Amino acid sequence: MGFLLALKMAIASIISNKWRTFLTMLGVIIGVAAVIAATGFAMGSTASITSSIEDLGSNTLTVTLFNKGTNRDLSYNEFIAFTEENSKYIEAVSPTVTGNATIKYEAESYENSQIIGTNAAYELVKNSHVQDGRYILDLDLEFRQKIAVIGTAVVNNLFDSKDQALGAYIKIDGTPFKVVGILDEKEGGQEGSSDDAILIPLTTAQRMFSSAKINNFTILVSDSELVDETVVVLETFLTEFYGTDDSYRVFNLAMILDTLSEVTDTLALILGGIAVISLLVGGIGIMNIMLVSVTERTREIGIRKAIGAKRSSIMTQFIIEAVVVTGLGGIIGIIIGILSIQLLISKFVPPVIDTMWVFVSFGFSLVIGLVFGIFPALKAANLNPIEALRSE
Amino acid sequence: MTALVEMKDLKKTYKMGETYVKALDGINLTIKKDEFVSIVGPSGSGKSTLMNMIGCLDALDEGTYFLEGTDVSELSSSKLALIRSKKIGFIFQGFNLLSKLTALENVEMPLIYQNYSHKNRKKKAIEALEKVGLGDRLHHKPTELSGGQQQRVAIARALVADPPIILADEPTGNLDSKSGKEIMDMLVDLHKQGNTIILITHDTYIANTARRKIVLKDGKITEDVEVS
Numbered sequence: 001m002g003f004l005l006a007l008k009m010a011i012a013s014i015i016s017n018k019w020r021t022f023l024t025m026l027g028v029i030i031g032v033a034a035v036i037a038a039t040g041f042a043m044g045s046t047a048s049i050t051s052s053i054e055d056l057g058s059n060t061l062t063v064t065l066f067n068k069g070t071n072r073d074l075s076y077n078e079f080i081a082f083t084e085e086n087s088k089y090i091e092a093v094s095p096t097v098t099g100n101a102t103i104k105y106e107a108e109s110y111e112n113s114q115i116i117g118t119n120a121a122y123e124l125v126k127n128s129h130v131q132d133g134r135y136i137l138d139l140d141l142e143f144r145q146k147i148a149v150i151g152t153a154v155v156n157n158l159f160d161s162k163d164q165a166l167g168a169y170i171k172i173d174g175t176p177f178k179v180v181g182i183l184d185e186k187e188g189g190q191e192g193s194s195d196d197a198i199l200i201p202l203t204t205a206q207r208m209f210s211s212a213k214i215n216n217f218t219i220l221v222s223d224s225e226l227v228d229e230t231v232v233v234l235e236t237f238l239t240e241f242y243g244t245d246d247s248y249r250v251f252n253l254a255m256i257l258d259t260l261s262e263v264t265d266t267l268a269l270i271l272g273g274i275a276v277i278s279l280l281v282g283g284i285g286i287m288n289i290m291l292v293s294v295t296e297r298t299r300e301i302g303i304r305k306a307i308g309a310k311r312s313s314i315m316t317q318f319i320i321e322a323v324v325v326t327g328l329g330g331i332i333g334i335i336i337g338i339l340s341i342q343l344l345i346s347k348f349v350p351p352v353i354d355t356m357w358v359f360v361s362f363g364f365s366l367v368i369g370l371v372f373g374i375f376p377a378l379k380a381a382n383l384n385p386i387e388a389l390r391s392e
Numbered sequence: 393m394t395a396l397v398e399m400k401d402l403k404k405t406y407k408m409g410e411t412y413v414k415a416l417d418g419i420n421l422t423i424k425k426d427e428f429v430s431i432v433g434p435s436g437s438g439k440s441t442l443m444n445m446i447g448c449l450d451a452l453d454e455g456t457y458f459l460e461g462t463d464v465s466e467l468s469s470s471k472l473a474l475i476r477s478k479k480i481g482f483i484f485q486g487f488n489l490l491s492k493l494t495a496l497e498n499v500e501m502p503l504i505y506q507n508y509s510h511k512n513r514k515k516k517a518i519e520a521l522e523k524v525g526l527g528d529r530l531h532h533k534p535t536e537l538s539g540g541q542q543q544r545v546a547i548a549r550a551l552v553a554d555p556p557i558i559l560a561d562e563p564t565g566n567l568d569s570k571s572g573k574e575i576m577d578m579l580v581d582l583h584k585q586g587n588t589i590i591l592i593t594h595d596t597y598i599a600n601t602a603r604r605k606i607v608l609k610d611g612k613i614t615e616d617v618e619v620s
Contacts, residue, residue: 302488305473308506386449
């Protein structure tokens with residue numbers, strides 16, 4: 001008996017028992033949808049975390065000084081001197097002073113932007129470049145220049161075009177600053193994103209926010225291999241200086257990335273495990289219903305055997321029926337899984353649909369049908385035709 | 393010419409609960425091509441067992457059975473299935489049509505298991521249905537047909553693969569007397585057209601329609617006569 005014919009027979013049998021078939025395949029549908037959604041979620045969140053951390057640069061360290069629990073005070077110059085001594089590890093240091101202010105351009109007013117006072121090294125450390133104009137120079141710091149490099153969100157909110165923005169004077173808390181550069185767009189120019197920033201010279205910012213003390217440093221490590229060593233060098237120096245390790249914090253972005261990806265991996269494993277169990281339960285359900293079907297169709301099997309069906313023909317018929325049920329369940333599950341990624345999961349993380357997992361889960365559902373279909377099919381194939389014909 | 397059916401000292405014992413029942417106790421039977429044989433006997437005489445033997449549905453315990461010169465007792469179950477589909481056309485008392493399939497699909501079924509192509513299958517099945525006078529009922533399901541018509545579909549199914557033997561088990565048992573007579577007339581016609589027919593029945597009147605009558609009692613042949 002040909003495969004196509006067996007397929008046709010299986011489909012006819014499924015159609016004649018629509019609801020029962022649907023309920024039977026529910027386990028497979030839920031299992032496959034869960035696999036697709038779980039892997040999609042895990043991969044989406046990993047991708048999102050990785051990309052945001054890679055934006056920041058995976059070999060950057062952030063040092064925050066609290067000056068708490070100590071009476072010693074580390075000055076800006078002392079810290080810079082230390083980093084210069086350790087140029088083997090530290091390629092560049094960018095100190096930052098941040099604050100918020102009202103920004104005005106002619107009649108337009110805007111309040112959300114973060115004002116970041118920094119130096120020329122910021123470009124290298126944060127991997128943030130200008131698309132137009134120039135960056136802050138160390139000369140600007142020396143002369144406390146009132147110049148600003150602005151992000152695209154600021155451009156969009158205050159100006160009609162980039163051309164209009166470049167060279168214009170904006171007022172930050174009433175003080176006029178000349179716009180000398182526009183930053184590359186990183187997050188679609190959205191308000192509150194990293195595109196919503198105004199960079200001004202560090203010294204200008206210190207005067208403006210009346211904070212002589214600089215507490216934040218971003219450090220670019222010369223080689224990503226040296227990140228861990230650099231952390232040790234920094235911590236040793238700071239602990240020695242303050243006499244305590246409560247007065248500062250060194251953040252390593254790579255460490256955060258590792259921890260987060262471990263969390264998402266575990267999550268994917270748990271969700272995947274649940275999905276596999278659901279598929280197995282679905283498979284048992286299919287075996288159950290196939291056994292019922294064999295009993296119900298005993299007479300049919302008897303007739304088929306009497307008029308010439310071989311054991312193998314009967315086996316093929318029932319196995320194909322089981323595989324068609326699980327395969328169909330798999331396809332429906334894939335559709336539901338993809339829809340749930342697009343409609344639901346995409347609200348939290350970027351939607352990722354991995355074709356490998358689509359094929360794996362579809363293949364797995366076929367295997368489930370094959371494995372759990374064999375026992376009922378054997379039972380059908382081994383029926384004695386005389387007894388089968390006698391059954392009602 | 394070799395006989396179609398040749399049984400020598402054939403025995404079959406069934407276990408029923410704790411007791412063993414000798415269903416067939418030394419059957420010697422030869423049936424040649426073009427014969428119309430009836431096997432008659434009361435219930436429990438072993439005639440159903442004999443039918444299952446002739447139809448290769450059951451394995452014998454002792455003796456030999458040659459079907460068209462082939463020793464059937466030596467064959468595997470899949471070979472037996474092939475022999476059933478090629479050499480035996482079954483007609484059952486309860487019709488045994490598949491209720492979800494149309495008349496045409498039911499008749500096509502034996503050909504499916506012989507790997508006929510779709511086109512040939514359909515052609516032969518339509519021919520067989522036309523032969524039994526159901527050319528206009530091809531796409532009816534069994535429930536949409538009368539008992540007599542259903543049995544005619546079953547006859548078409550038995551004929552479709554041109555088997556050398558037509559094996560009919562109480563073919564009129566579930567029919568009213570008028571339909572029963574139609575079916576018997578059809579079997580007589582089929583015999584005239586050159587088919588070998590073996591008819592199993594408990595009804596002596598029906599049995600007398602055949603040319604040769606074999607009476608079975610307690611698993612033994614007690615009478616084997618020509619019917620005039």
